[in-house]
Amino acid sequence: MGLAAGAGLFCVWWACWVPAPGEVAPRRPSRRTAALRDELVQADMPGVGPVALAMAAVVSGAVVGVAVLALSGSPVVASAFGLIAALAPRAVVRSRARARRTSTREQWPEAVDHLTSGIRAGLSLPEALAQLSVRGPVELRPAFAAFAEDYRATGRFGDCLDRLKASLADPVADRIVEALRLTREVGGSDLGRLLRTLSTFLREDARTRAELEARQSWTVNGARLAVAAPWLVLGLLASRPEAVDAYDSATGAVVLASGGAASVVAYRLMVRLGRLPDEERVLR
Numbered sequence: 701m702g703l704a705a706g707a708g709l710f711c712v713w714w715a716c717w718v719p720a721p722g723e724v725a726p727r728r729p730s731r732r733t734a735a736l737r738d739e740l741v742q743a744d745m746p747g748v749g750p751v752a753l754a755m756a757a758v759v760s761g762a763v764v765g766v767a768v769l770a771l772s773g774s775p776v777v778a779s780a781f782g783l784i785a786a787l788a789p790r791a792v793v794r795s796r797a798r799a800r801r802t803s804t805r806e807q808w809p810e811a812v813d814h815l816t817s818g819i820r821a822g823l824s825l826p827e828a829l830a831q832l833s834v835r836g837p838v839e840l841r842p843a844f845a846a847f848a849e850d851y852r853a854t855g856r857f858g859d860c861l862d863r864l865k866a867s868l869a870d871p872v873a874d875r876i877v878e879a880l881r882l883t884r885e886v887g888g889s890d891l892g893r894l895l896r897t898l899s900t901f902l903r904e905d906a907r908t909r910a911e912l913e914a915r916q917s918w919t920v921n922g923a924r925l926a927v928a929a930p931w932l933v934l935g936l937l938a939s940r941p942e943a944v945d946a947y948d949s950a951t952g953a954v955v956l957a958s959g960g961a962a963s964v965v966a967y968r969l970m971v972r973l974g975r976l977p978d979e980e981r982v983l984r
Contacts, residue, residue, distance in 0.1 A: 738981060741869035743796035753789055761786030772938040774948040780956050784931065800839075801870070801978065802913075805906050807837035808872045812899040815876070816892055825880050826851050829864075843867045857884060871979045872902065916975065923970035927963045 736750050765782025769775060814835050818828035830848035833841050847864045854860065861877045875898065883891045934956075937943035946952055 738869040739793055739797040741867070742800050743793045744800065745793065745796075746867070753793065756789045757786045760788055768938065772944050774938065774944045776948050776953045776956060777934070777938050777944060780960065781931075781935070783960070798978075804837075804839055804870060805872070805902075805909070807839060808870075809899045809902045809906070811836045811840055812876065812895050812902065816895040816899070819895070820892055825884055826857055826860075829880070840868075857881075869981070871981045874981055919973065920971060920975055923967050926970075927967045930959060930963065 733750055736753070740746065740748050740750075740753070761782040764785035765778045768781045769778035772778065811832055814832055815828050818831050819825070823831065826848075829844060830851065833845035833848050836844055843864060846867060847860055850863060851857065851860045858881065861881055865874055865877050876895075879891065879894055879898075934947075938947075947956060
């Protein structure tokens with residue numbers, strides 16, 4: 701009894717303990733950092749972190765800036781193209797993540813159907829998830845194969861589900877995982893009905909999104925063309941000395957800065973109006 705009371709008092713004291721000076725308490729990543737990490741995972745770059753992406757942006761901007769400076773001899777024009785090149789790594793990550801989300805959105809209904817069939821056949825929840833590494837969609841198989849190996853090594857279903865969510869970084873996967881976790885903990889016979897309903901909803905959502913994206917793709921493509929055209933013209937003009945001399949001044953710097961700001965604002969506005977919002981991860 702004394703040992704139990706002492707352990708309880710120690711736990712209470714430990715919960716109220718304040719880090720000593722010089723120690724840094726663990727903090728939750730900000731919403732922007734978490735979204736960036738999700739995009740890196742969705743872009744099939746799980747080993748790349750936000751710091752590495754920022755370093756890649758700095759290096760690409762510096763390389764392009766030095767190259768343009770050597771060709772044109774204008775620091776103003778070189779700075780403009782260096783800034784554009786610095787934004788390229790983030791744009792590549794977003795493009796790859798968006799393409800992968802689009803492809804996996806069409807494959808999740810098939811994965812849910814396989815999971816439902818496995819559960820109806822009498823497989824346990826870990827076995828039904830593990831068999832997706834063989835019978836599931838090709839793009840989702842590596843994540844479920846890692847889950848199967850993790851579960852065979854540890855046997856902790858909840859921790860394996862958390863790592864599966866982190867490896868997929870997908871809102872649909874979050875819903876499926878939390879439904880399986882709830883069924884595992886409290887039991888219930890409605891899991892098959894829930895998964896069938898989810899499969900039907902995912903198919904309808906994918907079909908509707910495909911139609912809307914096909915209709916609105918011209919807006920997004922038009923925004924990209926409208927933003928890229930002036931800078932392509934500037935790149936062609938940078939090969940002429942008289943054009944470089946015109947921009948290599950205070951007035952030219954103001955013109956380029958104003959044009960860059962207008963391009964960013966117009967592009968973000970047109971993309972926001974023309975692109976469908978992506979589903980956020982609520983059940984992290």
